[in-house]
Each structure stands twice: as structure tokens, then as C-alpha cells.
Amino acid sequence: MIRVRDLVFDYPGHRALDGLSFNIDAGSVVALVGPNGAGKTTLMRCIAALDTPGGGNIQVDGIDALEAPRELHRRIGFLQDFFGLYEDLSVRQCLTYQAMARGVARAERDDRVQATAQRLGLVPWLDKRAGTLSRGWRQRLGIAQALVHEPAVVLLDEPAAGLDPAARRELSDLLVQIAREGTTLIVSSHILTELADYSTHVLILAGGQLVSNEKIDQAIRAARRVMRLRLTRPDPNVENLLRDLNPVAVDALQFEFTLDGGDEAASALLTKLVTAGVPVAELGAVEADLERLYLERVRGTT
Numbered sequence: 631m632i633r634v635r636d637l638v639f640d641y642p643g644h645r646a647l648d649g650l651s652f653n654i655d656a657g658s659v660v661a662l663v664g665p666n667g668a669g670k671t672t673l674m675r676c677i678a679a680l681d682t683p684g685g686g687n688i689q690v691d692g693i694d695a696l697e698a699p700r701e702l703h704r705r706i707g708f709l710q711d712f713f714g715l716y717e718d719l720s721v722r723q724c725l726t727y728q729a730m731a732r733g734v735a736r737a738e739r740d741d742r743v744q745a746t747a748q749r750l751g752l753v754p755w756l757d758k759r760a761g762t763l764s765r766g767w768r769q770r771l772g773i774a775q776a777l778v779h780e781p782a783v784v785l786l787d788e789p790a791a792g793l794d795p796a797a798r799r800e801l802s803d804l805l806v807q808i809a810r811e812g813t814t815l816i817v818s819s820h821i822l823t824e825l826a827d828y829s830t831h832v833l834i835l836a837g838g839q840l841v842s843n844e845k846i847d848q849a850i851r852a853a854r855r856v857m858r859l860r861l862t863r864p865d866p867n868v869e870n871l872l873r874d875l876n877p878v879a880v881d882a883l884q885f886e887f888t889l890d891g892g893d894e895a896a897s898a899l900l901t902k903l904v905t906a907g908v909p910v911a912e913l914g915a916v917e918a919d920l921e922r923l924y925l926e927r928v929r930g931t932t
């Protein structure tokens with residue numbers, strides 16, 4: 631569905647995307663993550679054919695972003711991280727305008743606007759001016775504008791920004807539903823627990839380069855077992871005893887490290903620590919999740 635090759639994008643004096651290549655299959659929900667300044671927003675703008683890359687090639691649904699940007703705009707919905715609204719238009723007019731601009735036939739527009747407003751809980755606001763909406767409702771209108779033309783690909787940059795917890799939950803449910811209907815989604819966010827609720831893939835950028843592009847469940851299954859040791863009080867010998875495992879000190883009482891060899895190895899390690907007089911409170915496996923996967927992948931890249 632999306633094919634990116636050797637993508638390069640330069641701001642004056644700064645290379646923001648540095649030779650990215652990856653594919654995204656139709657129907658995937660991709661969590662686009664990376665440290666601040668990694669290039670996520672720039673990448674989304676290039677895929678949405680709003681910025682022109684200095685090199686490389688992007689195809690979405692077989693359409694070349696450089697050759698046919700207008701055609702692409704009809705097939706893509708994009709919520710930008712800082713987006714403007716037509717403040718003096720009503721919510722209905724904003725959605726109708728977007729539907730029109732993105733090629734929805736006149737006869738279908740009213741139904742699309744109504745259905746999209748329903749999905750985002752915007753029906754009571756349809757005749758209110760966009761300029762009077764609170765931050766969370768503006769955000770919902772922004773999302774509705776990205777969806778109203780039922781695009782094949784939806785790009786959402788920080789969609790949960792400004793939403794209260796209940797609205798975030800509703801947004802997660804909505805994204806799951808949209809993905810089930812076959813839409814390809816790319817969602818950028820720093821809130822990894824939320825992304826984990828609905829994403830099938832994770833695409834990690836750092837410094838304008840691709841760190842990884844993988845299926846989340848497979849990557850988590852394949853992740854090495856991380857163990858956490860918790861002490862009842864600080865112990866000067868513990869780091870020396872764990873030396874071969876390259877421990878990371880979470881704080882003065884907690885250390886994390888990977889351990890091969892399953893329960894046998896864990897049991898042997900526990901015996902070794904206790905025998906050496908280390909005041910062990912707990913030794914156990916840490917559950918792998920998207921956040922851990924991310925931290926492991928970006929470690930050393932920044």
C-alpha cells in the first residue's frame with residue numbers, strides 16, 4: 631500500500647530524512663515513533679504529498695506522490711500535529727468543505743458528514759462555529775476532517791493530544807474499527823501504551839533514519855527475556871555479581887538485564903546472589919511491551 635524508497639528531505643542546513651526505505655501493507659496500523667526531532671512529522675508530510683522530498687520516491691496505493699499529489703490527496707486523510715480550522719464555519723460546513731475538497735460527490739456529501747460526525751460524537755456540535763470548540767472537540771473535528779472522505783490511508787499526528795481519558799479510549803476504539811474496515815493507518819504518538827492498543831506494526835525513526843519496521847506481536851514474542859532484580863537495601867557487591875549480564879540500574883535498588891537459559895538460569899542466579907549475601911526482595915521477568923521494545927531499539931541511536 632505504501633512504498634518508500636531512499637527518501638531524503640532537507641530543511642535549510644538540516645537533513646531531516648536520511649535515505650528512508652520501507653513498505654507498509656494495506657490494512658496495517660502502524661505506530662510511527664521516535665525521539666523528538668526524529669523526522670516523524672516530516673515523513674508524514676512527505677507521504678501526504680504536502681512536502682516535496684529532495685530525493686527518493688513514495689508510492690501510495692500505486693500513486694506516485696511526486697507525480698500526482700492531487701490524486702493522492704483524495705486517497706489520504708491527514709491530521710497534522712498543529713492544524714488550523716476555519717474558525718467562522720460551522721462544524722458541518724468544515725466537514726462538508728473537506729468532503730468537497732477531497733472529491734466526495736455532491737450527492738454523497740451530506741450522508742458522509744452525518745456519518746463521520748456520528749463516529750466522532752460531533753452531532754450535537756454540527757451547527758456550532760468551529761471557533762467556539764474546546765481543544766478536545768477541535769481535535770475530534772480535526773480527526774473527522776481526516777476521515778470524512780473515507781480515504782484508503784489515514785495519517786494521524788498525535789491524534790490524542792488534548793483529549794480527555796474517555797475520549798482517548800473512544801478514539802482507540804474508533805481506530806480499531808477503521809482498521810477492521812481495511813483502512814491503512816499511520817499514527818504518530820509518544821504515548822506508547824495507547825499505540826499498543828490498536829497498532830499492528832511499529833516503525834521507529836531516529837535522526838531521520840529507519841531504526842526498525844516490524845510486526846509488534848512478533849517482535850515482542852522474539853524479545854529477549856528481561857529480568858528485574860529488586861533489593862531491600864542498596865548493596866555495593868551487586869553490580870559486580872551481575873557484571874557478565876550488563877545490568878542497567880533502574881535506581882539504587884533495581885537492576886534490569888537480559889538472561890538466557892530460562893527458569894534454570896534464573897534459579898541459579900538467585901542462589902548465587904543470596905549466597906553472596908545480597909538482600910534480594912524480588913527477582914522476576916519483566917513483561918515485554920511496545921514501550922520496552924522501543925527503548926531497546928532506540929538505545930544507542932541518539
Ligand SMILES: Nc1ncnc2c1ncn2[C@@H]1O[C@H](COP(=O)(O)OP(=O)(O)OP(=O)(O)O)[C@@H](O)[C@H]1O
Pocket residue numbers: 641642644645646664665666667668669670671672673
Ligand atoms: N521548518 C523547519 N526548518 C528547519 N528545520 C526543521 C523544520 N521543521 C523541522 N525541522 C527539523 O527537522 C527535524 C525533524 O523534525 P520533525 O518535526 O519531522 O520531527 P518529529 O519526529 O516529528 O519530532 P517531534 O517528536 O518533536 O514532534 C528536527 O531536527 C527539526 O528540528
